[in-house]
Amino acid sequence: MSDEWFLQTGHGVRFEWGPEGARRIGAAVACLVVVDVLSFTTSVTVAVEAGTAVHPYAWRDATAAAYARRVGARLAVGRREAGERSPWSLSPAALRRAPYTPRLVLPSPNGSAIAAAAGEAATVVAASLRNAPAVGAWLSRHGYGTRNRPVAVIAAGERWPDGTLRPALEDLLGAGAVVAALREHAPAVTLSPEARTAVAAFTGTPDPAAAVASCASGRELAGGGFPEDVAIATESGAASVVPVLSDGAFTSRPIADRN
Numbered sequence: 001m002s003d004e005w006f007l008q009t010g011h012g013v014r015f016e017w018g019p020e021g022a023r024r025i026g027a028a029v030a031c032l033v034v035v036d037v038l039s040f041t042t043s044v045t046v047a048v049e050a051g052t053a054v055h056p057y058a059w060r061d062a063t064a065a066a067y068a069r070r071v072g073a074r075l076a077v078g079r080r081e082a083g084e085r086s087p088w089s090l091s092p093a094a095l096r097r098a099p100y101t102p103r104l105v106l107p108s109p110n111g112s113a114i115a116a117a118a119g120e121a122a123t124v125v126a127a128s129l130r131n132a133p134a135v136g137a138w139l140s141r142h143g144y145g146t147r148n149r150p151v152a153v154i155a156a157g158e159r160w161p162d163g164t165l166r167p168a169l170e171d172l173l174g175a176g177a178v179v180a181a182l183r184e185h186a187p188a189v190t191l192s193p194e195a196r197t198a199v200a201a202f203t204g205t206p207d208p209a210a211a212v213a214s215c216a217s218g219r220e221l222a223g224g225g226f227p228e229d230v231a232i233a234t235e236s237g238a239a240s241v242v243p244v245l246s247d248g249a250f251t252s253r254p255i256a257d258r259n
Helices: 016-025 040-049 062-071 092-097 109-119 132-141 171-187 193-203 207-213 216-223 226-231
Strands: 013-018 031-035 053-059 103-107 123-127 151-155 244-246 249-252
Touching: 013 016, 013 092, 013 171, 013 193, 013 216, 016 031, 016 109, 016 123, 016 151, 031 040, 031 109, 031 132, 031 171, 040 053, 040 092, 040 103, 040 207, 040 226, 040 244, 040 249, 053 062, 053 171, 062 103, 092 226, 109 123, 123 132, 151 171, 151 193, 171 193, 171 207, 171 249, 207 216, 207 226, 216 226
Parallel strands: 013 151, 031 123, 031 151, 053 103
Antiparallel strands: 053 249, 123 244, 244 249
């Protein structure tokens, strides 16, 4: 048996979990879609809607501040650290209230790490429940999802205290929403069994927003004092932006752009 069984070859649309999944499958696809609903990719949509270029960064430590200085950007702090001096954070609600900044470094051990793991081999797009329909339309418009231009949708998941991956319902649903939207625009795309299952999870959930709000991650975030972040993350289809990673930052692309 080939040691590349994990690539889901032969299918135009693939689905995988976490930074390691992105690293392994990223070199074998033309486009990689990152889904981290609570809250990296939701935050990216909110910031990009305001005209901010978002630089993903995988570590929240001293190197993040150095990187922000190097690229001439503001640095987003932890949710509980946000205040008048540093109003930008991973919280979508805080980003909506924060003053405009042209560039923002947004550290995240999940979503940012996946964007970094993709390397330079693939086009990287940030998707969430908020912009899944727009991302699906954009992927179709640019011919992604075919066998010649395969796309991998990566659900970020969360982390257990020991650092191992915890698959998260909100990211499964977000990934399924992206694939469902792509299939709606391009019915002939071929889905791997993994991608079909993600779609089934999304289409088989009567109220995805309610499911996210009441799932483990949603309850954790709301119980920690950030119910508004959950509310923004479940604004299904509310955003038309398609954040694409270019020169180290996510910026919006119109659906009909030429890549």
